[in-house]
Amino acid sequence: MSASRSPVRQSSVRAHNLALVLQTVANSADRPSRAAVSAATGLTRATVSALVDDLIAGTLLTELDPAPRTGAGRPAAGLALAPDGPAGLGLEINVDYLAACVVDLTGAVRHRFVTRADQRLLPPCDSLAEVIRLAARAQQAATADGLVLAGAALAVPGLVAPGGLVRVAPNLGWQDVDAVTPLTAATGLPVTVDNEANLAALGELRADGAEPTFLYVSGEIGIGAGIVLDGELYRGGRGWSGEIGHVTVYPDGRPCRCGANGCLEQYAGQEAVAADPDLAAAALGIALSAVVNLLDLGVIVLGGGYAPEFERLRGGIEAELRRRVLTADLAPVSLRAAALGADAAMRGAADAVIRGVREDPAGWLATAQAV
C-alpha cells in the first residue's frame, strides 16, 4: 500500500521504540509496569524489557519494584521519568532582568537564578557576559545534584533568525547579535536561541491544565506573543509571528521606537501599565480583540509582567473583548494569568532542551555513552 520501498533499518526501529516507550511512561497518569507499557505500545514484553533496561542505564527512567504497601506515603511501583538524569539549562536576557534555571527530565525546576538589572544601556557583550555568569552558577548547581545538562536555550525579546542570530531586539538595542557562539564556548553545551514569547508560550503549554490552543501574551518593557494552535507553536512564514507589541491601537498615537505610531507597546508596556492601568487594559483589549477576530482563539494567557497585574487589567480587557469581538456572544473568550508567571520564558527554554531528549532518547544515549 505504501509507495516507499526503502528498508527500515534496525537502528531506526530501536530509536523509534525507545522514544515510544519513554513517551508512554511520560504520558501515564501513574507509574506503569513493564507489562502495562507492552500492552499500551503493542511491543512484546521482551522488547519492552530490553528497551526499559537501556533507558534505565541511560538515566532516563527509574523503576521501583512492586512491594507490599506498608503505608500511605510509599510511592507506587513501576516506571517513571528519572529525576537524576539529563536536564535542560534555560536562560533569558530580558530588558530589566537576566535569568537561568535548571529543569530535570520530569519537568521539575531544580535551580533558578534571577538578576534584576536594566540591560538597555549595556552593549550586548556585557549582557551576554552576565548571563554566562548565571549559566555557570546553574551548571555548578546541576553538577552538584548529579544532573547532566543536555543543552541550553536562551530566550530574548527580539526577532531571531532560524540559525539563532538575533536580528533585532529593539528594547535591548540589539541588532544582528550572535549569542550562540559565546554561549556555546562558555558552557560547552549545544545552544539554541529563540524569541522569549515563543518559549514562554511553549513553557505554558507544558504546564498542568494548559489548553492546546491559546494566545500567550508576554508583557515586559516590550510586548510579545506566542500563538499555540493544536499543541504546536505557530511561528509564521519566516519565524517572526507574534509581534503583538507593534499592532496599531491608535493610528496617530504615540511614536514607537520601531518608527511607527500608536503601537500597543506604547500603551501597555510595563511602564505604561504602572502609569495608567486602565488605558493599558483598554489598549490590550483592542489589540486582543483583533487577534480573536482574526484567529478565533478561545483562550488568552497573560504572562510576564502581566501575570502579577492580572486582576487589575482583567476587567478593562474583557470589556473591550465583549464590545469588539464579533463572535463574543457566540463563543466566549477566556482570559487567565500565566500559570508560570514571569518564569515562563526561561522554563520554556529549559523545557525545549528536555523535549529534545524525550523525543530522541537514542540520541541522548549515544551522547551519554560517548562522554
Add this chain to the structure above:
Amino acid sequence: MSASRSPVRQSSVRAHNLALVLQTVANSADRPSRAAVSAATGLTRATVSALVDDLIAGTLLTELDPAPRTGAGRPAAGLALAPDGPAGLGLEINVDYLAACVVDLTGAVRHRFVTRADQRLLPPCDSLAEVIRLAARAQQAATADGLVLAGAALAVPGLVAPGGLVRVAPNLGWQDVDAVTPLTAATGLPVTVDNEANLAALGELRADGAEPTFLYVSGEIGIGAGIVLDGELYRGGRGWSGEIGHVTVYPDGRPCRCGANGCLEQYAGQEAVAADPDLAAAALGIALSAVVNLLDLGVIVLGGGYAPEFERLRGGIEAELRRRVLTADLAPVSLRAAALGADAAMRGAADAVIRGVREDPAGWLATAQAV
C-alpha cells in the same frame, strides 16, 4: 513497529489506491502513462491498470492511446482527469449579488450565472429562493453537457456553524438561517454552507501559481478574510477565523453594525472605497499590518470588490505596511490582486465539491453505480 493491530480491509486498500492513482494523475505536469503511474506510486502495473479501468468507467479519468504525432494540435497520449464526469455546483449569496457556477473535475468553469441585486432588504427565504433559481439553471446547463453534479456548496458572508447553520450574516441581516434544508430539497444534491472568504481563499489556493501561505481579503459591503497556512485553510478554534472586517482601526471611530466603533469595515467596505479610496487604503494597511505583525505572512491577496480596485489601493496599503510591520525591512510583504477576481468564492465553493470527489473517488464510484 506499529501499536495498532487492527487488520486493513481489502475495500479500504482499494479506496486508498484509487485516490492515490487519481491524485497522481491530477498532480502530473503532463498526461502520464499507466506505467508512469505505476512507477510513481509503487503499485504494480496490473494493480494500476485495474484501478485505472475503474476510474475510466466511473468517468473520473480519460485516456488517449499513444498514436503517431500528425500535427502540433494533437493532445499527448496518456491519462488525464475527465472533463465530462462529476462536477461541482458552486453557489454564493452576497450582499449585492447572487451567483452560481459549474466546475468540472479538471477545475474548468463550465457555466457561470450572476444576478446583481441588493439582498439587504430581502428576507432570507427570498434570497434563498433566488439562488435556488440560479442553481436550477446551472443544473440544467450541466445536464445538457452530460456532467453529473456531485454536490453543491454555498458561500455566504457570515459566521457558519459546523453543521451549516448560518449563525449571523450581519450585512445580509441573517440570524440562525438554515440554508442547507431548502437547498438540499430543491437541488437533490448534498449541500454544504461555508463562509465566503474561506471558500474564496480555497478557490485562490487552487488557482495557478498560488503560494501555500497567504492571507486572502475579500472586500464587498462587508470584509472577510481567509487565512491559508501551508496549503490548508486555518479555520480557528470554533471555525470563525478571518473576521478582519471587525478589527479595530480607529478605536473611537464610526459606529459599526456589529455594535463596536472603528471597525475596518466602516472605512474600507465597498461603499467607503468608492467614497474615499485613500482613507480606505490607509485603514486596510493598518489592519493588514496587524495581521502581518501577528502571523508573519509574506503574501496578501486582495479579492472580491478589491480586485478591480487593486491599483488604486495598492500604494496606500503598502505605505502603511512599510511603516507598521516590525519586520518590513527584513522580510517584505507582497500584495497582489486575486487571480479569480470576484468569482473566487463561488469557484472555491464548486472546488470544495470537486475536491471531495478527488479525495474519495471510491465514494463517488459507489454513488455513481447506485444511480
